[in-house]
Amino acid sequence: MKQYLNGRWVALSILLALLAGFSIPFNTWSYSEFFALMGRRQPNRVWPEIFAIAGIVILFALIEYAYQRALNRNVAIFNQKVREHLLTADFIQTNQAGVADRLSYLTNDLTVVENNYLRQIFNIIRSVVTVVVTLAFALRSNFGLTLIFIAFASITPFTPKLLAKKTAHRAQQWSARVGRYMTFMADVLKNADTVLHYSALGFFLAKGRSIIGQSVTAQRRRDNTVAASNLVATVVAYVCMYLPIGFGVMMVVRGQLTIAAFVAVQYASNWIVNTFLVIAQSRNQMNATRPMLAKLAAFKALPANLLRLDQPTDRLGQFTALNLAAVTFAYADDAAQPILQTINLRVHQGEKVLLTGPSGAGKSTLISLLTGMRQPTSGTVQFQTAAGKAFAPDPTMFATVLQESNIFNDTLRFNLTLGRHFSSAAIQAALQKAGLAAYAADHGLDNLIAESGNNLSGGERKRIELARAFLYNRRFLVVDEGTASLDPATAAAIQQILLTAPMTVVEIDHHIAPDLSRRFDAHYALNAGQLTRVTA
Ligand SMILES: Nc1ncnc2c1ncn2[C@@H]1O[C@H](COP(=O)(O)OP(=O)(O)O)[C@@H](O)[C@H]1O
Ligand SMILES: [Mg+2]
Structure with missing residues (x-):
């Protein structure tokens, strides 16, 4: 008190x-x-x-x-x-x-x-x-x-x-x-x-x-x-x-x-x-x-690093791979039954990695370990640098695109910048990469976005999230069923942006077509707590 x-x-x-x-x-x-x-x-x-x-x-x-x-x-x-x-x-x-x-x-x-x-x-x-x-x-x-x-x-x-x-x-x-x-x-x-x-x-x-x-x-x-x-x-x-x-x-x-x-x-x-x-x-x-x-x-205060305004993502400029070694995880209320068992995964810089598996397999849980939102029960999650150094991931190093879009009841500009200062040129470039330039030109950056993005299409919401990641120059993007709620054409357009983005992408999706899954650098499947590689 x-x-x-x-x-x-x-x-x-x-x-x-x-x-x-x-x-x-x-x-x-x-x-x-x-x-x-x-x-x-x-x-x-x-x-x-x-x-x-x-x-x-x-x-x-x-x-x-x-x-x-x-x-x-x-x-x-x-x-x-x-x-x-x-x-x-x-x-x-x-x-x-x-x-x-x-x-x-x-x-x-x-x-x-x-x-x-x-x-x-x-x-x-x-x-x-x-x-x-x-x-x-x-x-x-x-x-x-x-x-x-x-x-x-x-x-x-x-x-x-x-x-x-x-x-x-x-x-x-x-x-x-x-x-x-x-x-x-x-x-x-x-x-x-x-x-x-x-x-x-x-x-x-x-x-x-x-x-x-x-x-x-x-x-x-x-x-x-x-x-x-x-x-x-x-x-x-x-x-x-x-x-x-x-x-x-x-x-x-x-x-x-x-x-x-x-x-x-x-x-x-x-x-x-x-x-x-x-x-x-x-x-x-x-x-x-x-x-x-x-x-x-x-209610406990979140770790202070989450309130830092500098951008630790810059440290990611040096990473060569993200390594998960013998990662096991159980939710506290279910400690006897680990959701994930001795998971080994290496994601190289710039790779596009696909992760599939039945609903409830623990894909989203794995993502939360990967981004440092949760800590593994045992095993390690570490970034490696060319110089042979290792450091733990921190949520502020990643951008995420989830099934439910994270959209704020504020202007389009705020939805991209989240209050940080960026030049107009940087904002325009990010909009361009995300395929939002026309929308922004029509509505203006000061257009008010309704609560939960209710005055936008599903595709526009995803594009805002992508433009945000581009603007922030996020080097690591995690997509959890990010295109699941979109129509096929829009989903394909968003996938195209993800697969060509100059960043490392780990994507979870279970309705991905075989011709699309082949375009990823690696495809893993999670089943009964075990991770196996689907393609070489
Ligand atoms: N916060 C939580 N506390 C306890 N159990 C959870 C929590 N979140 C998810 N689970 C359980 O963990 C399992 C895996 O969930 P999740 O990682 O969301 O699976 P997926 O993303 O593959 O559908 C599910 O059985 C779910 O019930
Ligand atoms: Mg999930």
């Missing part, structure tokens, strides 16, 4: 929380002071004191305002830093969970953390000051009676513990159900065409009704549990409030206590109990945020 905050703003908020904590004790003192004023019967003192008290109360209102502003600043800093962290953490990698689930984490869970954790920490500080100062004032008015009041009041903060586990569990359930609802809605939004063409909206309503029902029920249950927890706290607090009042009234009746002193102790104690309640409720809310905080802590 610390790394998402700014020490100076936290310190200022704590200071203001401490000052704001004096507001209620002052209130308490001024209330008993009214009784003292009545007792003194000095009319000329009344108005000056009333004005002074009103002035100080207004001062406290200003402190409260400053405190709220500082709190808002802390929340803003937290939101900024957490979101920046998540943008550069493994949170962005889709292989963990669905996109919708993580978007829901950003919108729902983080808002809960913001309101029910961050704000409550400072509120508790303020409340503790209120309790301590009010308590000191009450003790000065009547020590014994105050002790009775406090003995009962000190029972109340233990009440939130009673339902803490249930509260946390309910919050977790709610988060999971909202995630499911988001996933369902993302499916409907992405596949609305299919839903409508197959007259399936009614079925989706039936399915959605239950998923929506579960998420709203989970929210209601979570809120009800917090309410029940608060009810328990309130009932305990009232019992603890009225019993000591009885003792105080008895003391006044017996002439052991003045009415003014009773008013001071009772009013002060009332505030103490109320403030204890506020603390208990804040702690309840904080308990409910534990699963969200645990999830936040679980």
Whole structure:
């Protein structure tokens, strides 16, 4: 949590929380002071004191305002830093969970953390000051009676513990159900065409009704549990409030206590109990945020080399081959069954290599090892240089073209440059090589590309990805079913660009025609975890 905050703003908020904590004790003192004023019967003192008290109360209102502003600043800093962290953490990698689930984490869970954790920490500080100062004032008015009041009041903060586990569990359930609802809605939004063409909206309503029902029920249950927890706290607090009042009234009746002193102790104690309640409720809310905080802590920052702006791809200028030696890989949850077993593969610079194999054979997994996105369970993946040196691959040395194009909801220019500066000549040359020059001339570089490239043809999306690789002068291109979703003519045109590109290309494709596969320098097949060479 610390790394998402700014020490100076936290310190200022704590200071203001401490000052704001004096507001209620002052209130308490001024209330008993009214009784003292009545007792003194000095009319000329009344108005000056009333004005002074009103002035100080207004001062406290200003402190409260400053405190709220500082709190808002802390929340803003937290939101900024957490979101920046998540943008550069493994949170962005889709292989963990669905996109919708993580978007829901950003919108729902983080808002809960913001309101029910961050704000409550400072509120508790303020409340503790209120309790301590009010308590000191009450003790000065009547020590014994105050002790009775406090003995009962000190029972109340233990009440939130009673339902803490249930509260946390309910919050977790709610988060999971909202995630499911988001996933369902993302499916409907992405596949609305299919839903409508197959007259399936009614079925989706039936399915959605239950998923929506579960998420709203989970929210209601979570809120009800917090309410029940608060009810328990309130009932305990009232019992603890009225019993000591009885003792105080008895003391006044017996002439052991003045009415003014009773008013001071009772009013002060009332505030103490109320403030204890506020603390208990804040702690309840904080308990409910534990699963969200645990999830936040679980997202790990990506390796720093992925944030470097210089281009390590230049190091690839020297490589003679990429070597996979005795590479074995198993996914952690399936460690006993390696997907890839002792794979040996050598890709020479400039070669065009084809990799085929049935679906699920592990082709995409092999690619992720090759590009350094994943590390092998055993064996090595290394680039070799003419000078006999070896270095590990790094994802920033490769360009990839996958079945689902990576297109950004920004201009054509941004989709090529990704924000880096390139000369117009370099951009034009890249467009030319990718066969996009005519499109760019018609639409202009500042043409806005829709989300997921929805205003482009499949071929145009591929060509943008290729133009990007050319512009970045990527020397190693990995294509994973890159032409699978294209019509034959477009696929052939894209293949032609790939096969003649001045770069090393490793391509995965299972519907490649024999006459096309012969144009590759090497053809391997992956089957049951083993890699075999199909052609010499
Ligand atoms: N992130 C993952 N975690 C666990 N298993 C996975 C993961 N990704 C893929 N797999 C499994 O690994 C196997 C190979 O998947 P993949 O490399 O995508 O195959 P291919 O690309 O050849 O179709 C499949 O059985 C798949 O279920
Ligand atoms: Mg695959």
